[in-house]
Amino acid sequence: MFAQTFMRRCNGGCREVLFSSSIFRATYSTNAAGTSPAATKFLPEYLTNSLGFSRQESASLAAKVSRFASTTKPKLVVDFLKKMGLDSTQIRKCVSRFPKLLYIDVDKTLNPKLQCLQELGLSGSDLSGMIEKGPKFLERGLDSNLKPTLDFLKQVFGNNEDVRAIIKIYPWILSTTCQAMQQNFSYFQKLGFSNEKIKWFIARRPNALQFPPEWFEERVNMLEKDFSIPRNSPMFFYGIYAITSISKSSMDKKMAVFRSFGWSDSDIVTMFHHQPFYFTLSEANIRKKLDYFMNQLGYKPDFLSTRSLFTYSLEKRVLPRVNVLNTLKEKKLVVKTHCLYSIICLTELKFEKMFLLPYKDVVPDMYESYKRRLGR
Structure with missing residues (x-):
């Protein structure tokens, strides 16, 4: 029987390896991934014919699983x-x-x-x-x-x-491993959170269950030391929610945005005490709202840091209502000066009742324009 002989160096010596001709042919009829040509050809054709992938898509997907030979x-x-x-x-x-x-x-x-x-x-x-x-x-x-x-x-x-x-x-x-979830659940209980609050947290931030308790401890220390929020504060739970939503680098970048608009570290700490969810907003969102409320409306950090203005959408809430108020003022239909913040906080039903429906016949375009801006 024909045999192919290879000489290998092994620990300074030689080792003779013999392959029968049949094994030799089988070995060299496969590709580098160990998959036979038939198997290699099968999957792209199957993906194209059976699932409707394009040939290019099929080839790309097949390349990702080339180590599998089953047809x-x-x-x-x-x-x-x-x-x-x-x-x-x-x-x-x-x-x-x-x-x-x-x-x-x-x-x-x-x-x-x-x-x-x-x-x-x-x-x-x-x-x-x-x-x-x-x-x-x-x-x-x-x-x-x-x-x-x-x-x-x-x-x-x-x-x-x-x-x-x-x-x-x-x-x-x-x-996520069940053990990691149980450890974090126990840690939340240790912090004094009720089961209802923990359920609320997990329902909105389940990715936090992936992290070890040590990761939470770092953020607890940050809340207590950097933001002076004690564990017995009603805002501690919401502070944990906000601070576990973002990375430390993201937190630093968002704080830098506030500072670029003239906010002091004291203003930022005050804001976190009242509105920790501000930090869950994107940098672009924070910058856009700071520009509008400070540069266009003239609000100062001490006012914004204790109000929930940033939680409302500029496009769907603030700007449409400001436009209504400006229209009413231009037509001298509103004499009383209203606090914009209180108007923005009104429910949709109350806002319509106070500022839209009474003037629907007098300024019909205003009502329709408002509804269009809200996408209704």
């Missing part, structure tokens, strides 16, 4: 997803986001995990959205991670409806 798993996965209620468009989106999905074992992995979520009341379209947003949960253990995490969330929220709502919006939460 049967992709079809099994697609057929299974269709049985779960996903249509071709949804499957295409899932594969685009997570190409490895096509090579997950249906019986051992995909079916048990997705059925576990369906038992929670999630539909095929829900599952599609979850795979698109946070597919990593499919790579975590069913019994070691997925089930304990779901059990913990059910324990926290007390009902499946809230759990469904959370994981549909933040599916990557299922990739």
Whole structure:
């Protein structure tokens, strides 16, 4: 029998390695990734013919999973997803986001995990959205991670409806270890937060559950030392919510924006005591509102730092109402001087009752213009 002989250096010596001709041919008929040409050719064609990807898209996706050689798993996965209620468009989106999905074992992995979520009341379209947003949960253990995490969330929220709502919006939460969640929940309790407040926090900031307690301790120290908010303050909880929403560098950049408009560190601390949610706004949003309220309306830091003006949309709330007031003043229909802040804080119903409906027939264009600006 023909044999190909190779000599390898090994620890200063030689080692003879023999390959039979059949093994030699098989070895050199595969590509560098260890995938046969048939398997390499299969996936791009399958993605194009079965899921409607363009040839360029198919080639790009296939390249990301070139280490997998199976020509049967992709079809099994697609057929299974269709049985779960996903249509071709949804499957295409899932594969685009997570190409490895096509090579997950249906019986051992995909079916048990997705059925576990369906038992929670999630539909095929829900599952599609979850795979698109946070597919990593499919790579975590069913019994070691997925089930304990779901059990913990059910324990926290007390009902499946809230759990469904959370994981549909933040599916990557299922990739967080249950142990990390439990540690953070215990830490919140240690800080004196009620279960209701913790539920409120998790529902709005579930990504915080990924961080270790030490990460929270750093931010607690920042609140206490840099912003002088003690743990027994009613604003401490909301300060934690705000300060865990952003990185330290982002916090510094936003503080720099306030300083660029003449705010002192004392003004910023006062603002954080009253309106910690200001720090959850983007730098661009903060800069735009500072420019309007300070440069155009003339408000000072001591006024803005203790009012909730920044929580309202300029485009959908402030500017439309200012425009109404200016129109009424121009037509001398309003004699009494009103505080703009109190007007901005009015509910939509009260604002219409006080400043729109009484003048609807007198200034009909004003009413219609206001509604258009609000997109109604």
